[in-house]
Amino acid sequence: MLEVILKGHDKYYGVSDVVRMFCGVPEELKDEGKVIAPDGPDITLVNELSKDGRSVTYTEGRSYASEGEILEPGREIKRSLYMALSDITSKRLPWGCLTGIRPTLVACEVQSPKELEEKYFVRPDKALLAFETSREEQHILSKVPEESLCIYVGIPFCPSRCAYCSFVSSDISCHMDRLVNYEAALEREISLVAPAVKRPLSAIYVGGGTPTVLGEKEFASLLDRIYKEFKITPGCEVTIEAGRPDTITDGKLEAMREHGITRICINPQTMRSETLQKLGRIHTAEEAVRVYKKACDMGFDLINMDLIAGLPHENADEHVRSTAKLIELAPANITVHTLYKKRRAAMSRDTVMDLEMARGKLDECVAESYRLLKEAGYHPYYMYRQKDTGHGLENTGFAKGDTGSLYNVAMMSDCRDVLSFGAGGMSKRCFAQEGEAVKHRVERCPTIKDALNYIERVEEMAEKKISFFGM
Ligand code: SF4
Structure with a gap:
């Protein structure tokens, strides 16, 4: 069991976040002044912050x-805790001691990738990725005036539930009746x-769930409502997450075209049909290609x-082959996510972390996907991390030319x-x-999560x- 005793500070979250990356989910025992990880190495560490502001982590x-x-x-x-755990476990993590969801925010503060390596022990390839992406994010953000507003419209329903899903999304095979009432409430x-x-x-951004799970009539009605109620000027990016190819019909594509939707997402997740089937997605890779080509023919660029x-259910090579297949299709944006585990998913955290790919090959195959994307002319334009991602990796959006999504960058920023x-x-x-030019303080207003309660x-x-x- 790993025990970390805090001395001279009370930063339990920070200590927990670092311990979690090495040893799994720890317990924060604030009354006892320590954090423990039952599965960690059998050692007690003291993590001290001295009066001069320097931290030292020590053991016998x-x-x-x-x-x-x-x-x-x-x-x-x-x-200091990262240095200790990295030495004791002989593990180096791709993002070093950076535990936050937005490494690009830290990258904005530095003058070079080298600084990220030296200050935070970030691996050179990730330091370069964060540095490049942070500059692109700033460029995209400059196109989103501070006084402007971004709108999100959510449809938390899907045609079936993917085994890895952690979102609040209802499977319409059980809740079809709710969908129509939900759309009216929306x-x-x-x-x-x-x-x-x-x-x-x-x-x-119309996201979900899967917005295209709505029937053609309801889908067109929602678009009518959005375009009627909001003043949408030509520079406004409008994205529809048409995530599941099995929900995209010619009628819905036509409705999107008629309304002037500027960006759509068609998300196969893998180009291997066998994996899709095993994960509970009721479409094939071929269907994703067919819908993509149809959308291109209709003028969606x-x-x-x-x-x-x-x-x-798939290995590292199969993921890289999926990336290569998407590159052949040449969509403007390709986003590479890394599987992560959150509470509501059917797959357990241990399944995610223990998958063969999570032990090292995942890192290699993500690097190979990035290499292929860069070689094909894509560049990273936004990035974020999530807790409990396989091998502590990240999610990165790639774009060709100036096509990076304003919403994605604005929302994550x-x-x-x-x-x-x-x-x-x-x-x-x-x-x-007060006294800062950049906005950093965020106030949030959540909407009720349950669809039935929301309708009422x-x-x-x-x-x-x-x-x-x-x-
Ligand atoms: S399509 Fe997305 S939101 Fe829907 S079940 Fe699958 S992962 Fe969840």
């Missing part, structure tokens, strides 16, 4: 402290709130396709406001702290948002 006969510039306390304690919420929105819109590395509609949506307002309380949800935004 060994002590670890960084040299040079002293960082802010939260980062300082992670550095339109009601939009029509109640939209008249109060006076700010210009930069991006609208900004299509994103998602892949997940580390899926069970936490410095642009987002107004969300639908069950489970999170609206947020971003503020600059939609007026209340609408009022809550109008008041939250002071509209």
